[in-house]
Amino acid sequence: MKGIKDYLSLGTHNAICDVCGFKFKSTELSKRWDGMMVCSQDFEERHPQDLIKGKNDNQSVPFVRDNIIKFRED
Numbered sequence: 001m002k003g004i005k006d007y008l009s010l011g012t013h014n015a016i017c018d019v020c021g022f023k024f025k026s027t028e029l030s031k032r033w034d035g036m037m038v039c040s041q042d043f044e045e046r047h048p049q050d051l052i053k054g055k056n057d058n059q060s061v062p063f064v065r066d067n068i069i070k071f072r073e074d
Contacts, residue, residue: 017042 005014005023015026019042029037033046 003023005025009025009027012025012027014023015029015037016023017029017039018036019038022039024039029039030043032038032043
């Protein structure tokens with residue numbers, strides 16, 4: 001199907017945006033952080049909190065007492 005993006009531009013080819021499905025020239029698409037080739041409207045940066053690594057913390061208690069209840073016998 002012929003469309004507005006079907007014109008000759010040396011060094012480029014027609015490509016489809018992976019998100020919206022519209023036709024663009026290959027020079028108009030960009031590779032997103034997840035590997036998808038998308039147009040400028042669908043391009044989004046990776047969220048900074050995706051790259052944060054958690055720290056291990058010590059969850060043991062500093063001291064332990066016995067849970068034995070002793071009754072006084074008379």
